[in-house]
Amino acid sequence: MSDELPPFQRFLDGHRDVVWRFLVSSVGHSEAEDCFQETFIAALRAYPRLRADSNLRAWVLTIAHRKAMDAHRGRSRRAVPVADPAAVDARSATARPAHDEALWNAVGELPARQRSAVVLRYVGDLPHRDVAAAIGCSEEAARRSLHEGLTRLRKVVPA
Amino acid sequence: MSGSTNETGPIEDALRRSVGPSGGRRRDAGAGERQVSERQAGDAARRLAARVAAEGLADVSYASADSPFGPLLVATTRRGLVRVAFPEEDVDSVLESLARGLSPRIVEAPAPLDTVRRELDEYFQGRRRDFALELDWALVGRFGRRVLRVTSQIPYGGVQSYGEVAADAGSPRGSRAAGNALGSNPIPIVIPCHRVLRSGGALGGYGGGVERKRWLLELEGAIAVRRQGERVARQRAPRRD
DSSP states (O other): OOSSOOOHHHHHHHHHHHHHHHHHHHHOHHHHHHHHHHHHHHHHHHGGGSOTTSOHHHHHHHHHHHHHHHHHHHHHHTTOOSSOGGGSOHHHHHHSOHHHHHHHHHHHHSOHHHHHHHHHHHTSOOOHHHHHHHHTSOHHHHHHHHHHHHHHHHHHSOO | OOOOSOSSSHHHHHHHHSBTBSOOOSTTSOHHHHHHHHHHHHHHHHHHHHHHHHTTOOSEEEEEEOOTTSOEEEEEOSSSEEEEEOTTSOHHHHHHHHHHHTOSOEEEOSGGGHHHHHHHHHHHTTOOSSOOOOBOOTTSOHHHHHHHHHHHTSOTTOOEEHHHHHHHTTOTTOHHHHHHHHHTOSSTTTSOGGGEEOTTSOOOOOTTOHHHHHHHHHHTTSBOOOBTTBOOBOOSSOOOO
């Protein structure tokens, strides 16, 4: 690791793809843009106070996770189903196998913590320790949520 | 733990391979999907950078400016233009030194630099003699500031010697120090360090290369356009060396 924080633009360049994928997986396409903006604005505000040896990927995914939770809460207040079909980008829906669609619909229907654990682990590519830190629970609780989420997905989606 | 979190089952592989409800990610995902996702992320990042620059949340904004030398990197703070970098300067090194010297809150956003880019354009086309830009001197030390302020007073088409600039900056025997300050000018072209020559009219050095110094002085009519390698320095305001 460098002993200095990278310029914010380089941090943004380096993590925009993973944050975008995480948010699209977590809140759907229609809300990903707002969450993306809020995530990186929050990151920018806090940025100069960050330690240079921080795990930037885990840090920004933690912020993105919080923004996704806020979006979920807002959506449940509006009583819209979590797996909103309109949230799926029509263009890619036609381009991908039906199997993946079923899988991601099932991910969208997982309880919030299980969904976060699954998406942080497999889309964010974070180790269990960082998944736990992002969700704000113990590593064991994160492993449990991940296990429960995967078990549920296996039931819903034929492998 | 029981190890029951199987990391290699078909569901896990599908989650890794795919990328959620829109876009592809791994090498084995459809290239089209991956490109869609990366393009969307890139667009979102550009909107973000433009927004934080417009709302004043960024401490430094930078952009590329066309020039006859190739693309210049231009950077501004809320105070004004803080850096002009020549094309051969490594962008990452320039950004890292701005992060160290000013703030790491740096974004690439063209809008705050529209005026800078327009004035540079006009200058390179020979349609502008003076820049009407606010400058931020934060990257320049105390002595350097005196030297560069004196340099800013040299008019378009004029030249001065290192010794004259040093004397005006209050350091009559410091022409070498003045040369160093000019050599580390963070805002070349706009702060016209190319207008400072050796006494006797030899071009001396230039941070962007002496060929560019010659080109700029020819553009400004301070030296005659070369014919058969001949070069003439015309001092508009002759002074003692």
